[in-house]
Amino acid sequence: xxxxxxxxxxxxxxxxxxxxxxxxxxxxxxxxxxxxxxxxxxxxxxxxxxxxxxxxxxxxxxxxxxxxxxxxxxxxxxxxxxxxxxxxxxxxxxxxxxxxxxxxxxxxxxxxxxxxxxxxxxxxxxxxxxxxxxxxxxxxxxxxxxxxxxxxxxxxxxxxxxxxxxxxxxxxxxxxxxxxxxxxxxxxxxxxxxxxxxxxxxxxxxxxxxxxxxxxxxxxxxxxxxxxxxxxxxxxxxxxxxxxxxxxxxxxx
Amino acid sequence: xxxxxxxxxxxxxxxxxxxxxxxxxxxxxxxxxxxxxxxxxxxxxxxxxxxxxxxxxxxxxxxxxxxxxxxxxxxxxxxxxxxxxxxxxxxxxxxxxxxxxxxxxxxxxxxxxxxxxxxxxxxxxxxxxxxxxxxxxxxxxxxxxxxxxxxxxxxxxxxxxxxxxxxxxxxxxxxxxxxxxxxxxxxxxxxxxxxxxxxxxxxxxxxxxxxxxxxxxxxxxxxxxxxxxxxxxxx
Ligand SMILES: Nc1ncnc2c1ncn2[C@@H]1O[C@H](COP(=O)(O)OP(=O)(O)OP(=O)(O)O)[C@@H](O)[C@H]1O
Ligand SMILES: [Mg+2]
Numbered sequence: 001x002x003x004x005x006x007x008x009x010x011x012x013x014x015x016x017x018x019x020x021x022x023x024x025x026x027x028x029x030x031x032x033x034x035x036x037x038x039x040x041x042x043x044x045x046x047x048x049x050x051x052x053x054x055x056x057x058x059x060x061x062x063x064x065x066x067x068x069x070x071x072x073x074x075x076x077x078x079x080x081x082x083x084x085x086x087x088x089x090x091x092x093x094x095x096x097x098x099x100x101x102x103x104x105x106x107x108x109x110x111x112x113x114x115x116x117x118x119x120x121x122x123x124x125x126x127x128x129x130x131x132x133x134x135x136x137x138x139x140x141x142x143x144x145x146x147x148x149x150x151x152x153x154x155x156x157x158x159x160x161x162x163x164x165x166x167x168x169x170x171x172x173x174x175x176x177x178x179x180x181x182x183x184x185x186x187x188x189x190x191x192x193x194x195x196x197x198x199x200x201x202x203x204x205x206x207x208x209x210x211x212x213x214x215x216x217x218x219x220x221x222x223x224x225x226x227x228x229x230x231x232x233x234x235x236x237x238x239x240x241x242x243x244x245x246x247x248x249x250x251x252x253x
Numbered sequence: 254x255x256x257x258x259x260x261x262x263x264x265x266x267x268x269x270x271x272x273x274x275x276x277x278x279x280x281x282x283x284x285x286x287x288x289x290x291x292x293x294x295x296x297x298x299x300x301x302x303x304x305x306x307x308x309x310x311x312x313x314x315x316x317x318x319x320x321x322x323x324x325x326x327x328x329x330x331x332x333x334x335x336x337x338x339x340x341x342x343x344x345x346x347x348x349x350x351x352x353x354x355x356x357x358x359x360x361x362x363x364x365x366x367x368x369x370x371x372x373x374x375x376x377x378x379x380x381x382x383x384x385x386x387x388x389x390x391x392x393x394x395x396x397x398x399x400x401x402x403x404x405x406x407x408x409x410x411x412x413x414x415x416x417x418x419x420x421x422x423x424x425x426x427x428x429x430x431x432x433x434x435x436x437x438x439x440x441x442x443x444x445x446x447x448x449x450x451x452x453x454x455x456x457x458x459x460x461x462x463x464x465x466x467x468x469x470x471x472x473x474x475x476x477x478x479x480x481x482x483x484x485x486x487x488x
Contacts, residue, residue, distance in 0.1 A: 112400065147485075
């Protein structure tokens with residue numbers, strides 16, 4: 001069994017003990033459609049994973065399944081051999097495709113997430129301040145979060161996830177509505193999170209970003225991972241017809 | 254019957270002259286209704302929030318019941334509380350009938366479904382929007398409810414004001430359980446009913462003006478809150 005593999009064979013240090021993350025036979029059905037269709041996946045937390053694929057392929061759904069936001073119709077997900085528990089929750093964070101921000105100030109949004117994870121007192125204040133500075137949102141700290149521009153909201157959502165210091169970070173198109181400079185700034189934040197020990201699973205439609213941020217590409221189509229390859233190989237010569245079509249920008253359904 | 258113009262003049266004099274008989278009635282009204290709204294909100298907002306986030310068998314039935322109770326006629330609630338508090342009723346030993354406490358109890362029962370049902374609606378929309386964030390964060394039920402109540406604070410205040418408007422304006426419930434006793438359980442609405450039938454139009458008019466003023470103030474407060482919330486994008 002894959003998920004029974006002991007952790008020390010992986011060669012990566014895993015402080016929180018959540019890797020390997022193994023999904024087996026994952027299925028998600030809704031309205032009579034198989035939106036995720038028998039998907040197998042193994043992440044050991046060492047490589048930078050990027051998920052590519054056309055609109056509606058099931059990329060966001062896969063992240064939500066892995067993060068436990070939706071329950072699979074079939075199949076199972078194991079974190080270091082066990083189902084998701086509070087330790088797994090505490091070690092993961094997610095940046096949604098559409099930012100979910102509270103009806104509070106920018107700083108209060110950061111504060112809320114940290115408080116919910118049981119981080120208190122001086123450390124919480126410090127992390128809020130650091131997150132604001134890092135995302136260059138300090139001047140907007142007291143603004144209602146929902147009055148921020150789309151790009152600022154996305155930066156806040158990322159800063160909030162990073163402030164939790166996750167071991168595994170799910171990023172669903174975190175730069176989709178950012179200008180080029182902000183995109184690079186956000187990529188810098190993601191890079192910094194990795195240096196701090198976070199593994200990342202990034203969904204993007206930006207091929208340049210995928211090249212910059214992937215060691216491994218999962219190419220999805222119609223709820224399946226049709227290609228799971230090292231990034232270089234994928235961009236040189238995708239094995240699947242769908243992957244080739246996607247890279248060449250040919251439209252397909 | 255007095256001349257209407259003269260009645261207005263007398264009413265105005267009572268208002269501006271801080272006529273003690275008038276103001277004691279106004280004060281009792283406010284005490285009873287504010288007390289009832291406070292209790293109904295303390296219970297109804299968390300209840301509404303729980304109903305918004307909880308999924309259990311029979312939830313649909315509970316929601317239908319709650320919404321139906323929003324429209325219960327005050328006299329029916331008055332009758333119910335009367336039966337409970339009357340000497341032969343289950344709570345007769347407390348000797349609460351014909352006291353302001355009985356009136357608070359009746360109005361609490363009147364307002365509770367309103368506050369709970371409106372809170373449920375407001376919070377359920379918000380809960381849907383925040384669901385992924387809460388789940389990803391691993392936030393428990395209690396933390397989620399607290400967050401939702403805080404973030405819905407402007408809309409919830411509107412629900413509370415709606416409850417207050419209903420309480421201060423109702424006659425039937427306080428009439429039945431309070432008994433409209435002079436200087437003890439006489440509130441604005443019951444006094445208006447009584448004094449009008451006695452032909453003392455001036456006092457009734459003065460109290461009517463106070464009620465209208467309160468209604469206007471409540472609506473101003475609601476509009477002000479909406480504007481503030483919209484301006485701050487907290488709505
Ligand atoms: N909770 C859900 N219930 C029912 N259907 C869903 C649910 N979530 C997603 N879907 C459907 O599943 C399909 C895949 O959605 P998903 O959001 O995963 O696509 P995606 O690959 O992220 O696309 P995009 O690139 O546009 O973000 C879509 O057709 C969507 O309508
Ligand atoms: Mg998506």
